[in-house]
Amino acid sequence: MTITIADLKAANNPLAAHYSQFRVGERLLLTGHSHQAWPDCSLGAHTQAWQDAALHVDHKWARAMEQAEAVRKGFRRLLGEPDAELALAQNTHELVMRFISALDLSARPRIVTSDGEFHTLRRQLTRLKEEGVELVVVPQYPANTFSERLAKVVNKKTAAVMVSQVFFNSARIVEGFHAVAQQCDFHGVHLLVDMYHSLNVLPVSVHALGLDNAFIVGGGYKYCQLGEGNCFLRVPPNCELRPVNTGWYAEFDLLAEQPDNEVHYGKGGARFAGSTYDPTSHYRAARVFAFFEEQGLTPALLRQISQHQIAVLATAFEALNLPEAEINLDHALALSERAGFLVVQTPRAMQLSELMVKQGVFTDARGAALRFGPAPYLADHQLRSAMQALGEAYSQL
Template sequence: MTHDIDELAQKLAPHYSHFDVSNRLLFTGHSHQAWPDVAKEGLQESFEVAATDVDNKWEAAFEKVDILRRYLRNFYEDPDGMYCLGQNTHQLLVSWLSSFDLQNKPKIITTDSEFHSMSRQLKRLKEEGLEVVTVDGHAEDIVKQIERQIDDQVSAVMLSRVYFNSGIVNQHITEIAELSRSHDIPLLIDDYHGTNVVPLSISDENLTDCYVLIGGYKYLQWGEGNCFLRYPSDCDLRPAITGWFASFSELDKTKEHRVSYADDHQRFASGTFDSSSQFRAAKVVEFFENMELTSEVLYRQYQQQIKLLQKTFLDKDFDTEVIQLAHQQPVENIGGFLALQSPFARTIRAKLMEKGVFTDARGDILRFGVAPYITSQQITKAMDELKRVASKINP
């Protein structure tokens, strides 16, 4: 197993020299993976195109966006899906929510395990009168929980495929989609922690009528400003929160009586964006393709790394009052990070940072996120440092 991990990691590491991945213990891959060196070339290209083409740079920028769309369509095996670019998932989420008649159908069903971009916004809207119902995202009977909450007041179901706080893969997405479909309720799937980690065929899983939030900041290595909302090709939603890029091709039609949503892939778009991030990301896509980093290759690397992280942690026999595995799920049910539970999570994270080990903590969960360029030796070093830090804590 370690040989397989190191073979790919050592092949990739020289291409991440600016982030110096060979000499740093970077275990925040689930929050921010390193960028390959070619990303810098993309940023330089964006400047050169802007300087040369000035306002005509948008043609080149849109070509870069199309490269990202093609990559996502291939990952999801989704040739017919629409992919709308957004600066962040929150902007896309808000635009999507504004499509619904929340005054007359004010109920949203979600889980207790959602990322801040969704959970914070829904909590705030709940303060304004929206009925937000949360079910246990990790429960085996999640489908039944959702079914019990469905009535004629529900506008949407919104939940994750891989939960950000635990790394656990939701095993019931297809069933939840079938349930939502049978009641004519739209389903929004937050896949920020699933894209490029856990393969998903939208066609095979019968999710073609679903909406999927995708972020490029983490496992895609695209950096900021490259988020997408995947939606079905026959979507006719009319978001009330809308920008002029949602109908870029019809800017000259000033006498329209009804706001149009004219452009493919742009239905939930906002306005002007910083296109340098798309130039950067397009270079990363080219790099991934040249290095043959297919979804199958990446998934195998992540699974092996998580398995080694978990085994190394257990072999060190930590004091469970200080730190322990956050759950007992098998590795095949885990995404791109190992979740450790500790009442001292934030203290441990800070102490690890002092030792040059990059992790992150959310509440009482310490997260070790892997990345394709991380070696087995780096995993061992990180766990050694965790043992030294944890042994100095008195529960």
């Protein structure tokens, strides 16, 4: 049975029964933008990975590759691109490094990004700046001109534009990728878009966003409920880049041939492949992707649920009537402009998050951003209870 908004308003969200191991009905887990609970069915997938290894030993890899392809199929569905070429890896940093290693930074020593990027990009790009790469950082505010300002700084010396579709510190959705993509195409610049905070909480279409020629990175640790070890890089058609950071899986299909002294690459996503990995994560992910389909949890429905839950949280926060000068929401950000979590701005974000844990409410804080991340298995009364805990924590400061 497909979950409805009415189910969220009930005393018990029926979806919670599928997450008994994570005790989502008993605990107030508002970290859905970071680590969502895993459905119970994924536990059997862990066991299956172990059993396949015990039974087949080194021949387990044929079964592991089947799981990997199921994971690709799941991500393709979320991207709205059934034929997408995808490279898989344990984390996005691994994939970002392969992408960067394929850029000709000697001819184009310039990378464009924003000041709202998660630490995966922020730290690595800042380190490259220390080595002489010109790093152009475009402020995310004013938000209504961000894409326009980003497009304007792209030029023929730029190797890549690397930017998120949703900013991790505000939940703001970036609009207007068409203009950025067009500028990148015109100047021969590679565009990489981080969709980690988009997939499975926003409906996504690569083509509708104008990103046919873009690289896209993302993963399943957050809204997909896949857990660790499940990240991907979407590689645009006809890509001929040759990553310097390259694993032997990148020539996996060529290993039967006589090796020579040349470095060969596979086609599509295989160009950015790594090497031997723990396949357990793919068993889990394949099972969770199947669970979402069985439950009718489409991106469109999940967006509807998320928007309802964000509205419940925002209303509950306003009811606390806390001093706006010290703790507040971004009122300029409309509900439709928010992705899958709600940000409360306060210089005491970390303290408040720690105090709320003592009340059994799990949130997180990034600088001055206190983040509340709902998930589809939570009920409305749990969201209101979590926000009430914020009021009690604030009174303790």
